Amino acid sequence: MNAALEIDLGALRRNVLRLGALAAPARYAAVVKADAYGHGLVAVARALAPDVAAFCVYRADEAAALRAAGIETPILILGPVEARELASVAHNGAALTLWSDGAFARDVARAARERGAPLGVHAKIDTGVTRLGLEPDGAAAAIASYAARPEFALRGIYTHLAAAEELESAYTNLQLDRFERALGPLQRLVAERGIVRHAAASAAAMLFPRSRFELVRAGIATYGIWPSEATRAAVRDALALEPALTWKTRLVVVRDVEAGRSIGYGCTFVTARPSRIAVVPIGYAEGLPRALSNAGCALVRGRRVPFVGRVCMNMSFLDVTDAAGAAPGDTVTLIGRDGAESIDANELAGAAGTIGYELVARLPAEVPRTYVADSSAIASRTSIVPS
Ligand SMILES: *Cc1c(COP(=O)(O)O)cnc(C)c1O
Numbered sequence: 001m002n003a004a005l006e007i008d009l010g011a012l013r014r015n016v017l018r019l020g021a022l023a024a025p026a027r028y029a030a031v032v033k034a035d036a037y038g039h040g041l042v043a044v045a046r047a048l049a050p051d052v053a054a055f056c057v058y059r060a061d062e063a064a065a066l067r068a069a070g071i072e073t074p075i076l077i078l079g080p081v082e083a084r085e086l087a088s089v090a091h092n093g094a095a096l097t098l099w100s101d102g103a104f105a106r107d108v109a110r111a112a113r114e115r116g117a118p119l120g121v122h123a124k125i126d127t128g129v130t131r132l133g134l135e136p137d138g139a140a141a142a143i144a145s146y147a148a149r150p151e152f153a154l155r156g157i158y159t160h161l162a163a164a165e166e167l168e169s170a171y172t173n174l175q176l177d178r179f180e181r182a183l184g185p186l187q188r189l190v191a192e193r194g195i196v197r198h199a200a201a202s203a204a205a206m207l208f209p210r211s212r213f214e215l216v217r218a219g220i221a222t223y224g225i226w227p228s229e230a231t232r233a234a235v236r237d238a239l240a241l242e243p244a245l246t247w248k249t250r251l252v253v254v255r256d257v258e259a260g261r262s263i264g265y266g267c268t269f270v271t272a273r274p275s276r277i278a279v280v281p282i283g284y285a286e287g288l289p290r291a292l293s294n295a296g297c298a299l300v301r302g303r304r305v306p307f308v309g310r311v312c313m314n315m316s317f318l319d320v321t322d323a324a325g326a327a328p329g330d331t332v333t334l335i336g337r338d339g340a341e342s343i344d345a346n347e348l349a350g351a352a353g354t355i356g357y358e359l360v361a362r363l364p365a366e367v368p369r370t371y372v373a374d375s376s377a378i379a380s381r382t383s384i385v386p387s
Contacts, residue, residue: 002249002250002252002281002282002286002314003247003248003249003281003282003286003334003367004247004248004249004367004368004370005038005039005245005246005247005363005367005368005369005370006245006246006248006336006369006370006371006372007039007040007043007044007244007245007369007370007371007372008242008244008245008246008372008374009043009044009047009244009371009372009373009374010372010373010374011224011242011243011244012039012044012047012048012222012223012224012244013047013048013051014240014242015221015222015223015224015241015242015244016028016030016048016051016052016218016222017051018239018240018241019202019205019206019216019218019221019222019239019241020051022205022206022238022239023200023205023212023216023218026200026205026212026213026214026215026216027052027053027054027196027214027215027216028051028052028053028215028216028218029052029053029054029055029056029076029198029215029216029217029218030044030045030048030052030054030055030056030218030219030222031055031056031078031201031217031218031219031222032044032045032055032056032057032062032066032219033056033057033058033059033062033078033079033219034058034361035361035365036223037219037220037222037223037225037357037360037361038245038287038360038361038362038363039223039244039245039360039369040369040371041057041062041065041066042065042066042069042071043369043371045066045069045071045073046069046071047371048222049071049072049073052073053073053074053215054073054074054075054076054215055071055073055074055075055076056075056076056077056078056217056219057075057076057077057078057094058077058078058079059077059079059081060077060081060082060085060088060089060094061085062077063075063077063089063092063094064088064092066092067092067093067094074095075092075093075094075095076094076095076097076122076156077089077094077095077096077097078097079097079132080104080132081096081104083104083107083111086107086108086110086111086119087111087114087115089111089119090111090112090114090115090117090119091115093120094120095119095120095121095122095155095156096108096119096120096121096122097121097122097123097124097132097158098121098122098123098124098146098152099123099124099126099132099133099134100133100134100135100142105146108121108151108152109149109151109152112151112152113151118150118151118152118153119151119152119153120153120155121146121152121153121154121155122154122155122156122157122158122196123139123142123143123146123154123156123157123158124157124158124159124160125139125157125158125159125178125179125182126159126160127159127160127161127174127175127176127178127179127182128161128162128171128174128175128178129160129161129162131160132160133159133160136178136179136181136182137182139182140182140183140184140185140186143157143186143189144185144186144189147189147193154193154195155195155196156195156196156197156198156215157183157186157190157195157196157197157198158197158198158199158217159175159178159179159199160199160201161175161176161199161200161201161203161204161208161211162175164200164201164203164204164207164208164211164227165202165203165227165228165230165231166228166230167207167230167231167234169208172204172208172211173208173210175199176199176208176210176211179197179199183197196213196214196215197213197214197215198213198214198215198216198217199211199212199213200212200213200216200217200218201216201217201218201219201220201227202216202218202219202220202221202222202227202231203227203228203231204216205218205221206221206227206231206234206235206238206239207231207234207235219357220356220357221241223243223244223245223360224241224242224243224244224245225241225243225344225345225346225356225357225360226241226346226356228355229346243335243336243344243345245335245336245345245360246333246335246336246337247333247334247335247336247363248331248332248333248334248336249280249281249282249331249332249334250281250328250329250330250331250332251278251279251280251300251318251320251326251327251328251329251330251332252278252279252280252281252328253278253279253328254276254277254278254279254320254326254327254328255276255277255278255279256274256275256276257271257274257275257276257277258271258274259271259272259273259274259275261275261277263277263308263309263317264308264309264310264312264317265309265310265312266310268293268294268309268310269294269308269309269317271319273321274321275319275321276319276320276321276323276326277308277317277318277319277320278300278305278317278318278319278320278326278330278332279315279316279317280298280315280316280317280318280332281314281315282314282315282316283311283312283313283314283315283316284311284312284313285313285314285364286314286364286367287359287362287363287364287367288311288316288334289311289349289352289354289359289362290310290311291311291351291352291353291354292307292311292316292348292351292352293307293309293310293311294306294307294308294309294310295307295351295352296347296348296351296352297343297351298318298332298333298334298343299332299333299336299337299338299339299341299342299343300318300320300323300326300330300331300332300333300338301323301324301325301326301330301338301339302323302338302339302340302341303322303323303341304341304343305318305319305320305322305323305326306318306319318332334348335348344356345359345360
């Protein structure tokens with residue numbers, strides 16, 4: 001493999017402990033969908049299991065993968081599940097999300113009867129994302145009917161916020177008002193059954209104390225990536241997040257070329273001076289956004305060096321003219337630190353016109369991931385390659 005991802009499990013745990021302390025007494029559900037935001041589902045979940053109340057996944061097969069790895073922590077499936085997957089979900093004891101789909105609720109009830117035990121469910125209310133969830137007006141009645149069915153063990157009621165990471169407090173408060181109003185008629189049920197209410201993802205958990213309820217569902221912050229620049233600016237004094245992932249590769253070729261030389265497909269970059277152009281052995285098939293064509297930087301020999309020319313499928317180019325001595329074999333840091341310089345996921349993503357979330361979620365599963373217990377103790381570090 002031409003690139004390597006290293007994940008610092010100690011950083012992950014410290015992020016959970018720090019954001020968890022900020023959000024307490026709310027408990028912490030780590031969101032591990034999209035292969036734990038590209039960090040590796042099973043290895044991340046194994047590391048975090050002692051410190052979290054639950055894991056949130058998107059799909060039923062992710063829940064199955066966690067159980068197959070021996071992880072017994074409660075799991076909530078956030079996304080849609082096919083009827084044919086319900087027997088496995090029941091077997092794995094993962095909780096499902098119920099929204100307005102009556103046919104799905106009937107399928108879940110049938111799976112519970114077949115199993116002879118209720119299935120854990122969380123009801124979702126749509127308060128303003130307009131994606132998944134019950135309309136607030138009819139939500140209390142629907143949820144009361146779920147609670148009354150012997151096939152469902154109603155464990156939670158939740159909503160999701162649209163703009164907390166943009167510090168949109170008016171809209172966030174409006175959504176939370178709608179959530180609380182919808183819950184009003186259910187207060188006794190919630191109290192008597194210990195039903196967990198939850199609304200906050202990472203940004204809201206940091207910024208909107210009233211959104212924390214009994215549980216926060218934190219994804220991006222778990223990995224030490226800020227949900228947005230606005231959240232970083234607002235919270236960085238109160239919360240230290242450590243990026244857990246570094247992404248590195250090596251220069252394969254370094255070429256001295258004259259001024260006026262065209263680099264790469266489409267002739268989109270022509271050297272303006274005698275230059276040293278390096279070939280990097282990864283491209284968009286390896287998760288490096290094609291939008292980094294002639295945009296953004298990587299680190300070589302502790303210097304920021306720009307991407308030039310178009311990012312190809314499996315290769316890309318850096319202008320290393322200003323990184324004195326750059327040579328084949330040199331480490332290229334795409335995300336991480338090299339000497340005094342560092343580039344984080346949001347910076348690299350921003351240069352590509354996207355966000356850290358998308359960049360890490362699209363890191364291909366085939367890129368090898370190495371897990372270190374604690375990067376602050378490099379000398380004694382143990383490498384744990386996930387089974
Ligand atoms: C992805 C997701 C989260 C986590 O969001 P972050 O911003 O990564 O913390 C929480 N809740 C739901 C419903 C999600 O889909």
